Amino acid sequence: DAGVIQSPRHEVTEMGQEVTLRCKPISGHNSLFWYRQTMMRGLELLIYFNNNVPIDDSGMPEDRFSAKMPNASFSTLKIQPSEPRDSAVYFCASSLSRGGRNTGELFFGEGSRLTVL
């Protein structure tokens, strides 16, 4: 049974370049979350979707970050232009929501480690 699939696992890029991270949630899950993990700030919620609709993007650091979920099986997180301070591990997670409430169990992918030089 496939879990949450993220790509790429590792990305090294230069400042100013566009970065696109991809996520395939678990089939049947209707909530999708993007988190960023750094040593200094821990796990930060960037944005989450419910039934493909963005619900809360207040965690997105600035306009350079954008996320889309065109269908139930795919989401992207884009950074344009990238900066060295964006270096982090980006996690996608999915969960099942019932009656508008998520069950509280998030299933995480293995993350995309981004390094911006």
Next chain:
Amino acid sequence: QQQVKQSPQSLIVQKGGIPIINCAYENTAFDYFPWYQQFPGKGPALLIAIRPDVSEKKEGRFTISFNKSAKQFSLHIMDSQPGDSATYFCAARLSGGGADGLTFGKGTHLIIQP
């Protein structure tokens, strides 16, 4: 206030010891408190969770103790093993409507020495 404060940041325990990780919160609207375990190179995975109407929950060697009046909860690992070495995150979920994400503590890097 949606923060969850976790301590210690790192912890080293001898095999067989009982590491204890503590978390505190301010927002009484949190209604679900899970703990996640993360191994290097992997995403966090749910370990155990508790609701505020229960003071303790035990699953195998892992126990959550919950003190609602103090707004604190903790994870205890009995008979700890080197394979328990990982980063542990406490988290909390807001009650009310909406498919809200979890608010995580900053994590505790636990090392169990053989």
